[in-house]
Structures are given as C-alpha cells and as structure tokens.
Amino acid sequence: MKLITHNMLTSKCLKGVLQGYPLAINATDVKVTEVDFNPEFVSRIIPKLDWNVLWGAADSLGHSEGLPKTVEPKYEEDQEFLKKAHHVLLEVEIEEGTLTCPESGRQFPISKGIPNMLLTEAEVQ
Amino acid sequence: MDDTASTTTSVEDNTGNLLDNPTRDTLAEGLLGLLKPTVDQLDERVRATRISQLELKQQIESLNEELQKVKEALNNHPDLDPYVKKLIACKHKVTVVLNVLQASQNQNRAQAGLCLIRAASTDTMETPYQNHIDSKDFDHVYEPAEDSFLLIDALEKDLEFLSSKKPIFCLEVGSGSGVVITGLGMAFPQTICFSTDINLKACVMSKSTASHNRVALECVNMDLTSCFLDNKFDIIIFNPPYVVTESSECGGTDITASWAGGVKGRQVTDRLLNMIPKQLAEGGVFYLLLIKENIPEEVADIMMKHGFQSETVIKRQVRNEHQLVMKFYR
Structure with missing residues (x-):
C-alpha cells in the first residue's frame, strides 16, 4: 500500500465513528521501489491530497526528511519538492503492518501490501 | 574455424547492439x-x-x-x-x-x-497478459469472460472521451482477476489505479495481474467503496454480480460474491449507485455493466435522481444474455 492510498482511506463506515481519518500507521515491513519521476503528473496529484496527513504518514515511516510541512504556492516549479513528494507518494510502500482507526482503535491489518478494510455486519453504521 | 568464430562473434555483437538499439x-x-x-x-x-x-x-x-x-x-x-x-x-x-x-x-x-506496448496512442487498448494465473485460482476468483471483455471494449470505445478528462485516480470496484483495471492502467500510464474487492483472493490476483503488466495498482480488500474519502475518483468502473438470484445468496465474500446479484440482479449494484455521487470527483464518470434482467432503465432513473446523465456505450448478446455497458456523468 502506497501512502497515496493511506491519504484516501477512512474508517468512517464503522458504527459510531465520525471522521475515522487519518488512520494511524504501524508498519513492520516497508519497501521502497523506484518509480519513474514525472513532475507534471506529481503536480497534478498534489491538490487532490491532504498534505498534513501525507506528511504525518511519511513521518511515521521515517521518510519525512526534507519534506516540507506545507505546500508552497508555485510548488509545481520546485523540482526538489516534487521529487520528495513523488518519493513519499509513489515509491514508499507498506507491505506488512496495521492501520488503526483514530476514534475506535479498531485495527485493520495490511498483508502483502493489501489493507483489509472488511467489517462485520455488527460494526457497520 | 576462424570463419565460424568470427561469425559467432558478429552475431553476438549484433544481439548486444540490438538490445540497446x-x-x-x-x-x-x-x-x-x-x-x-x-x-x-x-x-x-x-x-x-x-x-x-x-x-x-x-x-x-x-x-x-x-x-x-x-x-x-x-x-x-x-x-x-x-x-x-x-x-x-x-x-x-x-x-x-x-x-x-x-x-x-x-x-x-x-x-x-505479450506484445504490449504502453500505448501512447489512444485509439486501442491492449488486453492484459494473464498467463501468470494458475487456472485453479479461478475456483475462487471470477475468470475473465465475455462481460469483462465487453467492459474493456466499452472503455476502448470511449478512450478519446476518457483522455479528455485527464484522469488522475481510476477505480475498479470488485476487480476480480484485475484484467479490466489493468487494461485501463495500460492505456493511461499517467494515472493511479485503485481496485477494491470483498474477496481477498481476488485482491491478490488483481495485484499480480497488474504487476505482470507493469501497472502499479493499489488494491484494498473492502466492501464496494465504503472506506474511501469522498470526491476522489475521476473514473469508476464496475462489473457487478448481476445474476438474478435469491436474496439470501447475496452477501458472501467468496466467488459467489462475483455473480450472485439477488433481486433483479441489482442488490449489490444499487448499493454502489448510492455511493457513486459522493465518490466521483468533479467531472468524474462511472461505467457499469448490466444485463437486460437488471432493468437498465430503472438504473438510469436512479442515477438521474442523483443528477447524472446516462448513455449506453456498447451492447452485445452472449448466448441468451443481453449485456450492455452504461456510463453516467454529471
């Protein structure tokens, strides 16, 4: 699971949970694979993200070094910034670990890079 | 002897050159x-x-x-x-x-x-390579069939329209073997593809189909789109369990989930229809495969109430089944 996916996942479908976002990450196996860098594409992804959540996720995996906490205007011209964003969004992958709902504490396992977000009928809103 | 040796060398040279050529x-x-x-x-x-x-x-x-x-x-x-x-x-x-x-x-x-080229040209879509799959795995995951290929054909027919949307995030709900979303990922290398399936074995197969075709696919084991934030996806596709069955057959997480559609074959589809307006990004489009028994006119009505226009992209009769792909957009 890449951090871009983490940026879009919520546990709000759990009964009694309002936001369910962001899910806390506890990774036991993180893999980094090289992905072709396309600055134009990364620039188009940035506005679709919750940057704070991305920064927090990268930080919890020890990959926040050099990554600014806020997105500057004209970020699309800043190659260094785009490279960092590209790295945390697309190259860092969680293979094994858990995601935890910030409100209920319910844990969702990640196995072989696939998060298991299935709920029992009793857990659903 | 000398001749043979030199010929061999030159062939090797050529091969070497060819690799970087x-x-x-x-x-x-x-x-x-x-x-x-x-x-x-x-x-x-x-x-x-x-x-x-x-x-x-x-x-x-x-x-x-x-x-x-x-x-x-x-x-x-x-x-x-x-x-x-x-x-x-x-x-x-x-x-x-x-x-x-x-x-x-x-x-x-x-x-x-095998001959796949990540086509920059946008008039055709490659069918993903699937030989990596062990046929036994299809005991647990829906094997690509005419309906899967009809959905690919519908997307291919709409490639120009889809590229005009400049999609960033694409999602296939219930991706099964993963051929459809992989095909889409191959046609649009500059997107991020996501897939969900309620069946973990299907998630694993989707991921491996994608990686064998050099598509980076993000798979999540979930029910429909229940755990995604709103307004993210530019393209959503769904080949639902459309077979009309008893209501009780619906709701499994194994291979029955790939075909058992309950009443009108629409029990699962109707749940997703209610999620689509929230899940689609602005300007997003939703592709849905249906059969005649699902009463496509009713689906169009439901989506119209959500503010969507609908259009039938492609139709085909396979044996006694009338399959069609509809698209919905605002």
Missing part, C-alpha cells in the same frame, strides 16, 4: 503494426465463429430435445434412433471445435498481451 523498438513497433490488425481480425473472427458455434450448439440441443419428444410420441419409432445418435455426435464435435476455438482465442489474447 533504439531501432529495435521501431522494428518491434513496425512488426506489431503489421501483426496487430491480423491478430485483431483473427480474434474478431474467432469471436464471431465462437458465438455462432454456440448458437449452433444451442439449436442442436433444442432440436435434439424436440426429436427426443417426437421419438417418445412415436413410441420409440426405430427410424429416429440413428438421427438422434448423429445429432449427439455432431453436438460433441461442435463442443470440441468450440474448445479449440476458445483455446486459440485465449492464445491470441495472450499474444496481444
């Missing part, structure tokens, strides 16, 4: 350009033949049944026996031919997959 790509593209129309044509003809063979088989079967009835009516009239036998033999032959055709079509598709 930019003309190899041009050559490959040229070859592909030459071969692809023929393979496509062959594929199309094989498909047409398969359909007519199937129809023939059905007709023979019904004829057979009728003859059996006539035979019974005639109190085992001895003259009919050899005809029934001939028809049965004929039916077997048709089945064999059908299998052979199916095998050759699969091979064609595999060839097309």
